Amino acid sequence: MSRHLTYRFWVCLVAAASGLVGGFIAGLDELVALGLPFLVLLVLSVVEGWWPTVRVLSAGPSIDRAVEGDIITLDIVVYSPQRVPWVEFEVQVPTTVVPVESLRRTIALDGNRHLQIPLKLVQWGVSRPDWLTVVSRDRFGMTETVQHVLISTPIRVHPPTEKLVKLAPLARPREITGDHRSRRRGSGTELAEIRPFRRGDPLRAVHPRISARRGEPMVAERHVEEAADVIVYVDAVQDIGDELDSTLRWTVTACMALAQRHLRSMDRVGIVGRSSGVRWLEPSLGRRALHTIVDTLLATTTVPIVGIFQSTRALDIPKNATIMAISPLLSAVVIDDLIALRRRGNEVIVIRPDKVPTGEVSGTAMRIFRVENEITRRGLADAGVMVVPWDPSSALEPVIRRLTASAPRGRARR
Amino acid sequence: MYSSWPAISAMVMMVVVSLLGTMGTHPAAMALTTLIGVVLVIITIDTGGHSMLMFSAGFVLIALALTIQRMGLEGPLPWTAAALVSLLFADVVRMTFAERRSGVIESEVYHGVFGGFVVAAITSGVTIGLVVVLGSGSANGSWLLVPLALVLAVIGFVGLAIGVSKSPGQHDKRRWKPGERLMAPPRSAADDPSLNTSAPPP
Numbered sequence: 001m002s003r004h005l006t007y008r009f010w011v012c013l014v015a016a017a018s019g020l021v022g023g024f025i026a027g028l029d030e031l032v033a034l035g036l037p038f039l040v041l042l043v044l045s046v047v048e049g050w051w052p053t054v055r056v057l058s059a060g061p062s063i064d065r066a067v068e069g070d071i072i073t074l075d076i077v078v079y080s081p082q083r084v085p086w087v088e089f090e091v092q093v094p095t096t097v098v099p100v101e102s103l104r105r106t107i108a109l110d111g112n113r114h115l116q117i118p119l120k121l122v123q124w125g126v127s128r129p130d131w132l133t134v135v136s137r138d139r140f141g142m143t144e145t146v147q148h149v150l151i152s153t154p155i156r157v158h159p160p161t162e163k164l165v166k167l168a169p170l171a172r173p174r175e176i177t178g179d180h181r182s183r184r185r186g187s188g189t190e191l192a193e194i195r196p197f198r199r200g201d202p203l204r205a206v207h208p209r210i211s212a213r214r215g216e217p218m219v220a221e222r223h224v225e226e227a228a229d230v231i232v233y234v235d236a237v238q239d240i241g242d243e244l245d246s247t248l249r250w251t252v253t254a255c256m257a258l259a260q261r262h263l264r265s266m267d268r269v270g271i272v273g274r275s276s277g278v279r280w281l282e283p284s285l286g287r288r289a290l291h292t293i294v295d296t297l298l299a300t301t302t303v304p305i306v307g308i309f310q311s312t313r314a315l316d317i318p319k320n321a322t323i324m325a326i327s328p329l330l331s332a333v334v335i336d337d338l339i340a341l342r343r344r345g346n347e348v349i350v351i352r353p354d355k356v357p358t359g360e361v362s363g364t365a366m367r368i369f370r371v372e373n374e375i376t377r378r379g380l381a382d383a384g385v386m387v388v389p390w391d392p393s394s395a396l397e398p399v400i401r402r403l404t405a406s407a408p409r410g411r412a413r414r
Numbered sequence: 415m416y417s418s419w420p421a422i423s424a425m426v427m428m429v430v431v432s433l434l435g436t437m438g439t440h441p442a443a444m445a446l447t448t449l450i451g452v453v454l455v456i457i458t459i460d461t462g463g464h465s466m467l468m469f470s471a472g473f474v475l476i477a478l479a480l481t482i483q484r485m486g487l488e489g490p491l492p493w494t495a496a497a498l499v500s501l502l503f504a505d506v507v508r509m510t511f512a513e514r515r516s517g518v519i520e521s522e523v524y525h526g527v528f529g530g531f532v533v534a535a536i537t538s539g540v541t542i543g544l545v546v547v548l549g550s551g552s553a554n555g556s557w558l559l560v561p562l563a564l565v566l567a568v569i570g571f572v573g574l575a576i577g578v579s580k581s582p583g584q585h586d587k588r589r590w591k592p593g594e595r596l597m598a599p600p601r602s603a604a605d606d607p608s609l610n611t612s613a614p615p616p
Contacts, residue, residue: 007467007468015497029545030493033545034497037494040534044534048530088512088517090515090517105518105519106519141505
């Protein structure tokens with residue numbers, strides 16, 4: 001908090017002094033009359049009181065989670081024990097937050113007051129209004145008090161994500177019940193085949209209705225439903241494109257949809273976030289894991305990560321985990337990572353946003369870009385990494401369906 | 415910003431006093447003086463600078479002083495009126511500063527500020543009237559100056575004793591747009607943690 005005597009005070013002081021002293025010395029009533037209003041202003045301001053007290057009781061967003069495009073309010077509660085005729089509020093916001101109305105308000109305050117400033121969240125990620133500046137002045141503008149209040153509550157802004165129906169095909173499920181249909185037969189819900197009763201089959205496996213129709217004991221075999229480990233690989237090495245149409249946004253949106261779908265199916269989901277370093281979230285299950293994964297994805301930026309793993313070699317990735325990477329495959333670091341992960345024995349599937357970022361590009365540069373892409377794809381295919389193109393402007397669901405359809409017969413799918 | 419009523423009022427006031435002050439002189443001088451006055455007001459509103467505000471109010475006072483001299487008005491009352499008009503002009507321009515960066519001002523603020531001006535005007539008028547009335551009855555009308563000067567000295571002493579921490583009015587001058595970090599205070603500069611949001615830290 002800083003307190004000031006304003007320019008107005010000093011000008012009034014000098015004008016009053018000049019008028020009165022000059023009039024006294026020169027014996028001119030006119031000079032006295034000129035300085036008198038300035039003196040009256042000073043006296044009245046002293047009588048009213050300088051540096052009126054304003055306390056900011058709280059300042060924070062109305063909610064801490066929202067979706068891109070939502071409008072929230074910044075709630076400010078202030079209090080003053082006496083009447084303050086001039087109190088200015090100004091909020092500073094980052095580029096990811098846009099004001100709906102004015103960010104600057106001047107009010108007269110007496111007692112408690114609750115202000116609401118509407119803000120629109122235009123970009124996914126972790127945002128928050130930064131600062132609230134409060135300036136209180138006396139009626140005559142002789143004094144002012146300036147306070148800076150830090151707004152520390154972040155708002156987690158989710159991109160609008162697609163709700164996937166299909167699960168990605170996974171090669172090696174775990175021995176845990178889930179939503180993936182296994183080639184093994186056992187106590188599941190999906191019918192595999194109907195066959196005659198054989199010695200060794202449990203009696204309860206006999207299907208009474210089918211047996212009555214066929215005239216002999218028949219057994220309905222079902223697929224076992226299993227869960228799996230899924231590691232979502234987030235390519236945050238670069239972010240090319242416009243704010244709402246960029247490679248990082250496509251990546252995070254798709255990762256979020258995949259993570260949410262697989263967690264709903266009782267799969268354990270982990271995150272490998274690659275920028276200059278590697279961020280690792282071990283595979284885990286449940287609602288808590290979902291919140292942690294979503295928060296990690298929302299906080300993903302291309303800012304260098306310091307102090308954690310520098311490569312994927314040090315990560316304790318389960319051998320049977322399937323790695324789903326969403327990446328435009330523009331970075332050699334990412335390509336090396338994916339090949340290294342495949343060589344460790346993990347199944348690696350890459351969903352590549354197949355859209356050229358906006359900007360003027362010459363025909364030659366475009367041809368070189370396409371040739372490089374093809375070389376990259378073939379190199380990854382040779383290493384055993386499946387690359388599937390995806391147009392970010394359309395849904396992810398058809399890509400997952402295509403993956404499932406192209407999976408080898410008997411692979412766990414749903 | 416220039417279409418709000420405080421801005422229009424300030425420009426109208428400047429035009430009127432400029433014409434009054436140069437009435438009877440060469441039309442070119444009248445036009446030039448008026449133009450300079452309006453430009454001063456525009457610059458003051460555009461920059462939000464309190465020093466420019468004082469300069470513009472001084473221009474108004476000079477124009478009124480010329481008007482008083484040209485019209486041959488005698489006595490202290492016209493001079494008090496001139497000072498009050500310049501103070502009113504300064505208050506009107508102060509309102510335009512609060513409208514910068516799309517600021518919204520509640521009506522109670524206007525009532526408070528201009529109500530204060532009315533009180534100051536009445537008090538000044540009554541005081542100078544008393545000085546005139548009481549002073550005209552004595553050989554030396556300046557005897558009231560002594561107590562007034564003492565009051566001024568007390569106020570000046572109080573003001574100097576409290577002191578000024580830094581140059582005021584910086585936040586009015588800011589040309590800040592949402593997203594810019596112009597003159598953003600560092601995070602360590604948050605005042606009085608007890609005044610911060612009561613929401614728990616993330």
